[in-house]
Amino acid sequence: MTKKVLITGFTGQVGSQLADFLLDQTDYEVVGMMRWQEPMDNLYDLTGRINNKERVSVFYADLNDFSAIARMLEEVRPDFIYHLAAQSYPKTSFNIPIETLQTNIIGTANLLEGIRQLKEKNGFDPVVHVCSSSEVYGRAKPGEVLNEDTKFHGASPYSISKIGTDYLGQFYGEAYGIKTFVTRMGTHSGPKRSDVFFESTVAKQIALIEAGFQEPIIKVGNLSSVRTFQDARDAVRAYYLLSQESYKGNVPCGETFNIAGEDAYKLPEVIDLLLSFSSRHDIKVETDSERLRPIDADYQMFDNTKIKSFIDWEPEIPTSKMFKDLLDHWRDEIKKGKVPLNR
Known part of the structure; x- marks a missing residue:
């Protein structure tokens, strides 16, 4: 049976490029979650396929609406979930701190709690990628190389929200056996990168x-x-490879990974x-x-040793x-x- 993938943050740079990758490299069906009023600029290359229902479709929902999230999970029942949706602009977060915290922390909790409840109800057991951020490390000391054990230091409402997101991904994996893994991606760019960065x-x-x-x-x-830079197209390849290893049971629930250029x-x-x-x-x-x-x-310099011990990957x-x-x-x-x- 063909596997299904759910991508939250479908309209963003990384979400849209992940969809491109999956449609090109797999036979998966892709469902993109978006709010109805979001701009479609990053999806114009896919609208023909969406209109013709060629392995890609849209589900309208909002992370802050638990009932919509629960309905989406029940109807789609994806095998893989890539949770990329967020208020993702650090500078903007100083102006809208409450919205940032609400969307990124409570929104992630809504998704993970919906998965937990459905798992208890009927055994729903997807692989769940929780996208955190290198911003969780905040103001690192010059010369310090950041690894997965480096202490967190919130340097913006955004980074604090991603610390919460990060811990939620770990907690739901460790406490409830949900097949989560968490990535802390360094600066990533390329085509479709938002102009606020x-x-x-x-x-x-x-x-x-x-x-x-x-x-x-x-x-x-x-x-x-x-800081280091990497192309987002390299990052989505790492996301896919990690999800495959998690599906095989080779990634412990709640495991965290740096991924950077x-x-x-x-x-x-x-x-x-x-x-x-x-x-x-x-x-x-x-x-x-x-x-x-x-x-x-x-200052943001990263150690990619851990992720390379789980998957055959490096920036290309x-x-x-x-x-x-x-x-x-x-x-x-x-x-x-x-x-x-x-x-």
Whole structure:
């Protein structure tokens, strides 16, 4: 029988690219959970298949509505659940802390509690990937390499919400035997990356400047951060491989994994690399105080040893290609007449 996959956060960069991967690499049926008013920009390449019911469909629900989550689980009964939905913007979380905590913590609890109740009712037993974040480590010390045992340090309402998400994934696995695993993904990017994230807003601004919609000045926030980058398309491959090992019983319930790129950049180096792909040589960079966070995660370097001991995986897409693809994505959007906000 063909297996079913449920993806929460279906309309996001990672959710939509995970759907692309699964449709291309497996014979699974894919169900994407979304709220009815969410933008469809990242799904236009799939709308034909969705309309024709070719192995992919949409289920409208909201993480904050337990009855909708319970109905979705009962009707879909997926073999695999990739829980990617979240309020995922750290800087935005300072402005909407309650919504961030509600969606990411209580929303995750709604999903996991719905799974627990259905498991007790009739043996429902899916593999559940809970997507946490490298932001759980917060403000790491310069030179510190982050592994799965590194102490958490909430540096934003978002990071605190993901600490709660992380613990929920572990708890429901350990307490109720639900086949959960938790990933703490470092900075990931590439095509479809939201423009609220650093490298994407820089790429978007370059594309706007090239098209004549912005003066040749890139506005940025804190540039003192050092972090690794990986392409989200590499990350979804790791998600899939971990889910397969969990299905086979090779991943203990509630296990946690770092997953990050292995190329480290200072943020000014990211700007220089993106600018190297442009024919414009008059672009300047200015700090915009409105783009600064009250607290920032300035240093994020990760140890991928654990995940590599469970799956045969390593990042394959060069970061230079990832950044180039991201810039080309914004160029293509603008050519289509989709002029984005300057934020």
